[in-house]
Amino acid sequence: MDQMHRFNCSTILQQECGRRYFAYTPFSELVYSRFCNITKFRNYCLMHSLDVFRRYNIYENNIAKSNITEYIYGDSWNDLVLPLVNISINDDSFDDPCVQVNMFDLPSGNYHEVMFIYQPYCGDIWCGVNSAVPDFNKFSPWTCIPMRCKITIISISIICVIMSLLTTIANVVVIGVFLKTEKLRNNQSLYKMSIAFSDLIVGLFVFPSIIVTTYFSYSSSNLPFGYYNTIGFITTLSVSVSLLTLIMSGFDRVFAMMRPMKYSHRSTRKIAYYVIGATWCISSVVALLPILIPSVGYHMTTSRSLISIANGHAALAVIGIPLIMTWINGIAVYSVVKTRSNIRRPSKDSSASPRSRRRIVMEKKLAITLCIMIGVFTVCVLPSFVQQILGSAGLFRNANFAVFTTSEAFVVITFLSNSLWNCFIYNFRHTDFRERAKNIFCSKFKSNV
Structure with a gap:
């Protein structure tokens, strides 16, 4: 999706946004939303992950001091999610698909995805993480698996x-x-x-x-x-x-x-x-x-x-x-x-x-x-x-x-x-x-x- 976006393959990207062939997990659904309708994606994640933002002082230090529409429609979204780099993969917040997808926009580190299809007991598993998080060396496919x-x-x-x-x-x-x-x-x-x-x-x-x-x-x-x-x-x-x-x-x-x-x-x-x-x-x-x-x-x-x-x-x-x-x-x-x-x-x-x-x-x-x-x-x-x-x-x-x-x-x-x-x-x-x-x-x- 990122390559189609960067290389301006708008026709192919639009077709993929219409088909959404890989939208079978919450993570991949948000990836589609991130590249197909970024306004809807930001609005959803801001409301859905409000507790996470507050925990890392993002909401109080940034959103409360400015107009919220500036972050949804403007160019300040990266500044809003920058503190996500401090989240530990062992933190409950890491399991939030919004947190994982927003890590893609962090300015440092490389983004990694893990995908398991048709896993026994679990179904489909798909998650992502940025290598800039403090304990990335402990990251493994086991990290992405739900507790149940x-x-x-x-x-x-x-x-x-x-x-x-x-x-x-x-x-x-x-x-x-x-x-x-x-x-x-x-x-x-x-x-x-x-x-x-x-x-x-x-x-x-x-x-x-x-x-x-x-x-x-x-x-x-x-x-x-x-x-x-x-x-x-x-x-x-x-x-x-x-x-x-x-x-x-x-x-x-x-x-x-x-x-x-x-x-x-x-x-x-x-x-x-x-x-x-x-x-x-x-x-x-x-x-x-x-x-x-x-x-x-x-x-x-x-x-x-x-x-x-x-x-x-x-x-x-x-x-x-x-x-x-x-x-x-x-x-x-x-x-x-x-x-x-x-x-x-x-x-x-x-x-x-x-x-x-x-x-x-x-x-x-x-x-x-x-x-x-x-x-x-x-x-x-x-x-x-x-x-x-x-x-x-x-x-x-x-x-x-x-x-x-x-x-x-x-x-x-x-x-x-x-x-x-x-x-x-x-x-x-x-x-x-x-x-x-x-x-x-x-x-x-x-x-x-």
Whole structure:
């Protein structure tokens, strides 16, 4: 606007004043008013910011001693707003858009603008400041954010801290219980420990990365070199391992229930080690591809909360294909459980030994636990998957995009919360797991006391 005014581009300036395409914040509306109708702008700011003028003695020392019209219609406006150079960016007066726009007319310093479009929780943010203010070195995008938005952002960060601690503790418990309990060491426990390790990564790195990413988004500092690739790799790795492990665990359950006589725990345990190793290797390759292929890459999500695959179609493929396979597996496991309904009454099967009946009951219990895990995983992941599809289809544009960024921030937390629930599922489904976890906690507590 200033360049059009200085270079006397009156026709273009008049067209822009008529369209007012960027007038979607109080600050930008006043910028238009400043260049399109300066008399209206001065009159509005003088009346609207009268308390600010009085606080800095502008009203009493200048306006009261002269005709007010001289400042609105004359050339003395710059003298009127000159004391604004003494305003601190931490002062409540700085949040006044009139104060920020009038700083543009200060004779010293350079003018700086900060603009965030479609911010989660906040919508559009746009502000300006003159470098001549006394504490300009403390100015950052965080300075421009309204208090209600700051409270929301801080609250979400606290939630992420809590989720990080709970996820880490829960998965350490899962790993500890399975490692220390011989009775629980079966093939399924190997898959569950693999999932627990991937979920532990989420608690140790992914949740904290949301706080770090949010902090740097609203600060004047830049993210460390290689941050996007490192966090993107870790996030993709943990998600891929969880999905692929659920798929492999489903195959193991279907085979165990459909071919119980051929299912050998020793042989299948050895296979499980190879499968888990292959799962981590494949997931590592998948997580490395965005780094090796620039057209895919990692980027910050629009909600400024998570580092994910930049290419929308690639992100959908990484999550969508394994997710659909997980559903197919879950349906297959559930169908096998239903068709083998006679295992609900093992005592009536005279041909089966007590050991065989116990094994059948255990296999059914493990299968149902797996179905519950797949169901909880689906509930956590599906909102993110659906939002990715809607976003790729271009259904969120202009005003609706602010809704998209806000919902995405909550969808991300819901998505990552899946890493927390498996411990509670095991605790609810298995008495042995619950008792062993309780004993570990009690022994640790007694040793500390």
